[in-house]
Amino acid sequence: MxxxxxxxxxxxxxxxxxxxxxxxxxxxxxxxxxxxxxxxxxxxxxxxxxxxxxxxxxxxxxxxxxxxxxxxxxxxxxxxRELRGARLSEIPFERLEEEFVHAFRGVVPLDKRFLGGEAIGELFDRVLPALQRLLADET
The missing domain is CATH 3.40.50.1240 (Phosphoglycerate mutase-like)
Known part of the structure; x- marks a missing residue:
C-alpha cells in the first residue's frame, strides 16, 4: 500500500x-x-x-x-514533541542568541544538549520509535 x-x-x-x-x-x-x-x-x-x-x-x-x-x-x-531545551530563563540574556539560534551548526554529536536540556540522541530515542509505530500501523 x-x-x-x-x-x-x-x-x-x-x-x-x-x-x-x-x-x-x-x-x-x-x-x-x-x-x-x-x-x-x-x-x-x-x-x-x-x-x-x-x-x-x-x-x-x-x-x-x-x-x-x-x-x-x-x-x-x-x-x-520538539527537542526540549532547559528553561530559557536560566540562560543569561547575553548568551541567548548564541545558545538558541546557533545551537546546531555543522555536524551535531548525539550527546549535544539543546540549551542544556534534551540531547539529540535522546530526541532520536523518543521520536524514531513513534515514527516506526506510525509506519507499521496500516489503518
Missing part, C-alpha cells in the same frame, strides 16, 4: 513576551504570523484528504493542525 506522509512544523511563535521575558515553552501558541502561515498552508493543501493528523501535545502544534485540517480528528502523540 502506498502512503504519503506530510511532515510540517508549527507556524511562527513568540517565545518571548513583549518585555523580553521568556514565555513558558509548553504554553506558547501561534502568533499572528504563525496563524497566517497555517492558513496559507491550508490553502496550498486544500485538495489533500488527510486520513490522519498527528501532532505533539504542544498548543502551537494543535493550533496549526486545527487551522490546516479543520475537519480532521487530531491525534496527540507526545513523543513527537
Amino acid at each position: 502506498r502512503r504519503r506522509l506530510y511532515l510540517m512544523r508549527h507556524g511562527a511563535v513568540s517565545y518571548f513576551a513583549p518585555d523580553g521575558r521568556p514565555v513558558v515553552e509548553d504554553e506558547v501558541g501561534l502568533n499572528e504570523v504563525g496563524r497566517a502561515q497555517a492558513e496559507a498552508t491550508r490553502d496550498v493543501l486544500a485538495g489533500v484528504t488527510f486520513d490522519r493528523v498527528l501532532t505533539s501535545s504542544l498548543p502551537r502544534t494543535l493550533e496549526t493542525a486545527q487551522i490546516v485540517a479543520p475537519e480532521a480528528k487530531i491525534e496527540e502523540w507526545p513523543d513527537l
Whole structure:
C-alpha cells in the first residue's frame, strides 16, 4: 500500500513576551504570523484528504493542525514533541542568541544538549520509535 506522509512544523511563535521575558515553552501558541502561515498552508493543501493528523501535545502544534485540517480528528502523540531545551530563563540574556539560534551548526554529536536540556540522541530515542509505530500501523 502506498502512503504519503506530510511532515510540517508549527507556524511562527513568540517565545518571548513583549518585555523580553521568556514565555513558558509548553504554553506558547501561534502568533499572528504563525496563524497566517497555517492558513496559507491550508490553502496550498486544500485538495489533500488527510486520513490522519498527528501532532505533539504542544498548543502551537494543535493550533496549526486545527487551522490546516479543520475537519480532521487530531491525534496527540507526545513523543513527537520538539527537542526540549532547559528553561530559557536560566540562560543569561547575553548568551541567548548564541545558545538558541546557533545551537546546531555543522555536524551535531548525539550527546549535544539543546540549551542544556534534551540531547539529540535522546530526541532520536523518543521520536524514531513513534515514527516506526506510525509506519507499521496500516489503518
